[in-house]
Amino acid sequence: MRAVGDAFAAKVVGQLNLRESLLIGLLTGGHVLIESVPGLAKTTAARVIAAAIDGEFQRIQCTPDLLPSDIIGTQIYESATNRFVTQLGPVHANIVLLDEINRSSAKTQSAMLEAMEERQTTIAGQVYPLPEPFLVIATQNPVDQEGTYPLSEAQTDRFMIKDLLEYPSVDEEVEVMARIDAGIYDADHHSAPVVGLADVRRAQQVVRHVHLDRVLVQYASRLVEVTRRPDKFLPQQIARFVSYGASPRATIALCQAARARAVLAGRGHVLPEDVAAVTHRVLRHRLILGFEAASADVTADRVVDAVLQAVRVP
Structure with missing residues (x-):
């Protein structure tokens, strides 16, 4: 591509x-x-x-x-x-x-x-x-x-x-x-x-077979899990703005997007940085923030920054 x-x-x-x-x-x-x-x-x-x-x-x-x-x-x-x-x-x-x-x-x-x-x-x-x-x-x-x-x-x-x-x-x-x-x-x-x-159809088949280690699937799932339980994982000054977290579609999207990014980089395997690089794009529209977030100038991207910091990179 x-x-x-x-x-x-x-x-x-x-x-x-x-x-x-x-x-x-x-x-x-x-x-x-x-x-x-x-x-x-x-x-x-x-x-x-x-x-x-x-x-x-x-x-x-x-x-x-x-x-x-x-x-x-x-x-x-x-x-x-x-x-x-x-x-x-x-x-x-x-x-x-x-x-x-x-x-x-x-x-x-x-x-x-x-x-x-x-x-x-x-x-x-x-x-x-x-x-x-x-x-x-x-x-x-x-x-x-x-x-x-x-x-x-x-x-x-x-x-x-x-x-x-x-x-x-x-x-x-x-x-x-x-x-x-x-x-x-x-x-x-x-x-x-x-x-x-x-x-393009052949390239799509290649993406589906890119190696994604189970550890990285768990990493993606933990990132999404943090958005669902912000009080447990995020600082209180950020967690209070999150009303609802991301759905399972987010974990699927993180894994698929990471695979595609690996292919674009010429690799047959996914690295942790592939998952991290697409996290903002996958999560920013799936987070539902409370009305106080707008008044405090807290954006979804700022919450995603905190999510990435809360999960240890494998």
Whole structure:
């Protein structure tokens, strides 16, 4: 998958954490939730990944009036043949970008999340499997909350990873301008695929067979256990802000993401630092903090820092 990472770097300046998160999602079949202000190349990143693997890309702009049928598809009456014809929705693609997912209604969000979980859609009683590989990249804008429908904690748990994007540095912005002047982002500038869909599917099989020692599985499980019993493991000044910890999906996600990270590093085995490196991305959206956390300026990342310090590294 190094070639896909190189294709990403050729179009997207910086955002190394995002590149790793998207590749981990692609290798594991997990979905990625991205939170950032507008203009930080989220759409560009999704398009680049799709082009690099020769996959189909669809972008869905979420709005309050978006219906589930706009996503999964519907049946349309065809007068010429006097019958109903199934029209598949944009979710039937390899890479799907859900832009500002929190602007769609809860009903539409549920339809999309069901498709993500089941990897199929049902239209008029007929089941239509989604293509493989299948990766959903959903974005949220943390600044403008007017007219939004925030994802519930149970829904965000369906995402394997949540990434937070930061503003680029001055040097990175200068490089962006240089690439714009060079025509890298012009509509007629197309990048050739570097791998095929079959290659991605083979890489996913490789990830499943990466050696993960039982000790590291216990390490991941202990990290999640700390979030469930903060009073027992965390300092009181941090533990009091945690209302609910992470579900078993978090332990599964930690192990899968660590395996994918090992493959990206060219290793056939997982190291403790692989688990630690993905812990923030796997846990930050699974922790439910009390209302006092916001007033005390305590973020989920700060709690995860304490979690990592509370568990001995094997």
